[in-house]
Amino acid sequence: MSPSTRLQVSQSQVFRMGHVISVLQLSGEELDEHLLQTAQSNPLLVVRRRRQTAIRAGSAHDLIDSTFADRPTSLYDHVLRELAGLAGRGAAMERLILALVEELEPSGWLGRPVPQIAETLGLSVQLVESALDLVQRRVSPAGIFARDLRDCLRLQLEDQGLWDDAAGRVLAHLEVLGTGGAEALERATGLDAATIATRLHRLRRLDPKPGSQFATDLTLMREADVRIEARGDGWVPIFRTSFETVVAVPPGASGDSSPEMRRALGEARALKQALDLRQGALKQIVQVMIEVQGAFFRDGPEALQPLTQAMIAAKTGFHLSTVSRVLNGLLIEGPNGIIPARTLCARRSALCSTDGPSKPKVLARLRALLLAECASHPLSDVQLSDALRAEGLAVSRRVVARYRHELGFAPASQRRLRA
Structure with a gap:
């Protein structure tokens, strides 16, 4: 040839x-x-x-109106729903949360550094940082309200129970990967090749822009x-x-x-x-x-x-x-x-074994249990964990507490006071 x-x-x-x-x-x-x-x-x-086949049971608009009326229509609608319980704690907290929401970019990251946000609000950087850490743990998917790419990836690794010292070192020197490759990253972090490969594999499976999924609603x-x-x-x-x-x-x-x-x-x-x-x-x-x-x-x-x-x-x-x-x-x-x-493509519930339930399934059952509970005798996180375990959904009390926050429900003691 x-x-x-x-x-x-x-x-x-x-x-x-x-x-x-x-x-x-x-x-x-x-x-x-x-x-x-x-x-x-x-x-x-x-x-x-060829001639198109009509959508059954009305148009696509009818389907959306009937089935998605109670679902978020944008990233901002989504986070406001998930932070509704937190914003209800007082005017000062509501003002701070709304300010953070307004800073969100379509990617889900904050558009400005925290010090600039604090200066605009006339608040201390420490107070805004504390509020930001709180909303980051409250909102799903993990990574929304991230300060930058490293923060976004860290939040997702923590949510999946995969955060450790090695992951922290890799993220701290991530820019080295683009200029010198894996070998340069090994030298910068002091980690061996196998550890580097494992951490990079985990990072590649994460979503660097978790807010972008809400941009496709239209x-x-x-x-x-x-x-x-x-x-x-x-x-x-x-x-x-x-x-x-x-x-x-x-x-x-x-x-x-x-x-x-x-x-x-x-x-x-x-x-x-x-x-x-x-x-x-x-x-x-x-x-x-x-x-x-x-x-x-x-x-x-x-x-x-x-x-x-x-x-x-x-x-x-x-x-x-x-x-x-x-x-x-x-x-x-x-x-x-x-x-x-x-x-x-539903991922498994956080910190579950490889054969554990999916997170959407756990969230759905947890929401049902919380909505059906007696207002004067609300279920504690331990009781909720036991109830889910009885249904074959083995999740820990800590995971139940995290998911309860994501659903916008206060702890049992606060729900009892509001009854």
Whole structure:
């Protein structure tokens, strides 16, 4: 094989890989737009749009109005709901909390350093720091109200019970990784290679911008990419692009023509191949999520089981990055409304064993217990922990206290006084 031939093959492979990656990252709606735009400039790419199937039970707006009316509509709405009990402690505390909320960036981080916030409020830095530490422990997901990236990652590691001295050293010298690699990080921290690798693996699984998930709320107004329907005792996924858009390369097209036509034919075939790969990956990944979280579509968040993207990757055989790209912006419509697909990736409850319950399930049951308790004899955190344990949800008293704060419920002694 000549050098020129090898170069041509390499360029072709890179071209196809670029198509696959870009197509994997598109939502169903974005994919339709991309296909139509490409077809306008490529005479060998034919896009046929089939008649759309109407959304059952009214429009997407009806579904949102009926099922999401009591859910937060933005990052600020979310944190204000979770801090409602804390803000009710007095005018001074409410003023301080509202000031911190106003400083939030869409990423979930604070937009200004604490000293500047304290100066604006005319308060001491120590007081604002204390209030900030309090709201950081109160709001979920962990990492919201972080001072910076290091603070954001630290909060998430602490929430998962993974914070230790080694993690602190790695975070303190994280910038060294970008300039000198893992070896430079070893020298800066004094840690061995295995410890560095373990801590970096944990950091890569964290969300550096936990507030960004609330910035996608408006996408729930568009049509879902996948619709889940009940069939017999199970669930069947219906993929929007599978019945709405079809791509076909004309069989009579030939590459024995001008360079422009050969380039157009290569682009059309590469795009069709990327679409086939995308559809195959999407079907397998969604099928795994349905198998694990089938009860969610019937019983709601309380039935969510622990499921991570790494688990999906292991079950499907796809790389973790492929799973992440497929789930990015993917919307699923089921009996309980339209949700981001990542909602089904529920992590385990904090400090639980590897076979412990998912956090959404624990939160749902804890909320139900708190709402059903006798006002004059509220349940203590120990009693709540025992009640959850009796239901097969083994969580410690400390975790119950943390989740109770996240749900906006005061300790039992304060709830008793308000009765």
